Amino acid sequence: MTAPVKEFVMRHDFKDVPKFKEGVYQYSPREEHFNIPWKMSVVRRDGFLGVYLYCDQLKTNKSIRVEFSIQLITVTGKKNQLHTSLTYNTKNYAWGWGKFLDWKKMEKDYMIDEHITVETHVKIIEITGIKRKKLKNFDATMEEYSDLVIIVEDEKFHISKFFLADQSTYFKSLLTRKQEESEKPDTTLDDCKSEDFQCFLELIYGEFLASQSTYFESLLSKKQRGSKKSEITLDGCKSEDFQYFLELIYGESPIDEETIDKIVHLADKYKAPTAIRKCEEFLMNNSGKTLKEKLQMAKNYKLENLKTACLSKINTVEDIRSVLSYTTSEMDPSVVGALLQKSLSLLP
Known part of the structure; x- marks a missing residue:
C-alpha cells in the first residue's frame, strides 16, 4: 500500500442564487482538515460567478503548499472545473477565480431549483512552520532500559x-528471524517516518517500568550495561511518522486530524491490531473527516466498524450524493450495494 497523502474534498450547496447581490460574498461553513480550517465562497460580480477557497487562521510562521480544483457539478454529472497549484500564507489566505463562469451560462447549465453545488478537491503538498512536540522520547535517554x-x-x-x-x-x-543472528539484533525499518513510529509505540507500550520505579531503573541499568543491542533499519518510512506510530502503541494519544492518516497506514502495514482499533475509534468518534473520506479509509484498511457507523448516518438522498465517487469502481462494493438499497427505500 502506498504512503497516505493529505487530501480532502469539500462540497456545499449555495441556495437562492438569483438573489445574490452584486459583490456580496456567500460562504460555506468552515471545515477543519488536518488541523487547518477551510471554507469556500462564491460571488456575483460583473456578469460572472467567482469562486474561492480560503485557508483560515494561518500563523505567521506557517505556509501550506497545495494543489486544488474547484468545480460546479450537477446531478447529471455535468461539471465546469479549474485547477491550480499555489501556497497559502498569512498574506495570501484566499485563492480562486473571479471570472470562473459566465453568470448566465451558470444559471442555464448548472443552477437547479435556484441552487448550485460547488465542490473543491484539495491535495496538501507541504506544510511548513510548526513542529509537533513529542509525547514520549525514544532517544538515547532510554538506551539503558x-x-x-x-x-x-x-x-x-x-x-x-x-x-x-x-x-x-x-x-x-522480523525479530524472530533476527534472533538467531545476535543476542540483541539491530533492525532498520523502511517506508516509515520516525515521528509516526514514535506515536505508534507510545500507544501500545504504556509507560516503561524503569520510568515508574527507581528500584527497577537502577536494576535494569546495571543489567543493560555491556549487552549488545539489536538494530533494525527501516527504509521507505519517515522518522516523523514512525514517531507517531511508537507514541500510539506505547500508550500515548498522538492521534489527531493531522496524524491519523500516517498512523493508521503504519498500523496496517505493521499489523498492529491495538493501534488499528484506536485509530478506528478516533475516526468513529472524534474525526472531522467527511463520511466519504471515512468510507474510503474503511475500505483501504478494512475497518468494518467504521464502515457500519458511516452507513448508519446516511439517511437522505443528499447524504447518498455526498459519499458517491464519480468512479464507483473505487468504492467498496458492499457500500455501493448498501447505498443502492437506501436509495430504493427513499423512493416515493
Whole structure:
C-alpha cells in the first residue's frame, strides 16, 4: 500500500442564487482538515460567478503548499472545473477565480431549483512552520532500559523488543528471524517516518517500568550495561511518522486530524491490531473527516466498524450524493450495494 497523502474534498450547496447581490460574498461553513480550517465562497460580480477557497487562521510562521480544483457539478454529472497549484500564507489566505463562469451560462447549465453545488478537491503538498512536540522520547535517554534499536531516516529509537513484538505481528516475525543472528539484533525499518513510529509505540507500550520505579531503573541499568543491542533499519518510512506510530502503541494519544492518516497506514502495514482499533475509534468518534473520506479509509484498511457507523448516518438522498465517487469502481462494493438499497427505500 502506498504512503497516505493529505487530501480532502469539500462540497456545499449555495441556495437562492438569483438573489445574490452584486459583490456580496456567500460562504460555506468552515471545515477543519488536518488541523487547518477551510471554507469556500462564491460571488456575483460583473456578469460572472467567482469562486474561492480560503485557508483560515494561518500563523505567521506557517505556509501550506497545495494543489486544488474547484468545480460546479450537477446531478447529471455535468461539471465546469479549474485547477491550480499555489501556497497559502498569512498574506495570501484566499485563492480562486473571479471570472470562473459566465453568470448566465451558470444559471442555464448548472443552477437547479435556484441552487448550485460547488465542490473543491484539495491535495496538501507541504506544510511548513510548526513542529509537533513529542509525547514520549525514544532517544538515547532510554538506551539503558531498551534491548532494541530501530533506525528510521538515521534516527535511532530505543525500545523494548518484547513489547514491540507483542503489539505487532510484523515485528514479531522480523525479530524472530533476527534472533538467531545476535543476542540483541539491530533492525532498520523502511517506508516509515520516525515521528509516526514514535506515536505508534507510545500507544501500545504504556509507560516503561524503569520510568515508574527507581528500584527497577537502577536494576535494569546495571543489567543493560555491556549487552549488545539489536538494530533494525527501516527504509521507505519517515522518522516523523514512525514517531507517531511508537507514541500510539506505547500508550500515548498522538492521534489527531493531522496524524491519523500516517498512523493508521503504519498500523496496517505493521499489523498492529491495538493501534488499528484506536485509530478506528478516533475516526468513529472524534474525526472531522467527511463520511466519504471515512468510507474510503474503511475500505483501504478494512475497518468494518467504521464502515457500519458511516452507513448508519446516511439517511437522505443528499447524504447518498455526498459519499458517491464519480468512479464507483473505487468504492467498496458492499457500500455501493448498501447505498443502492437506501436509495430504493427513499423512493416515493
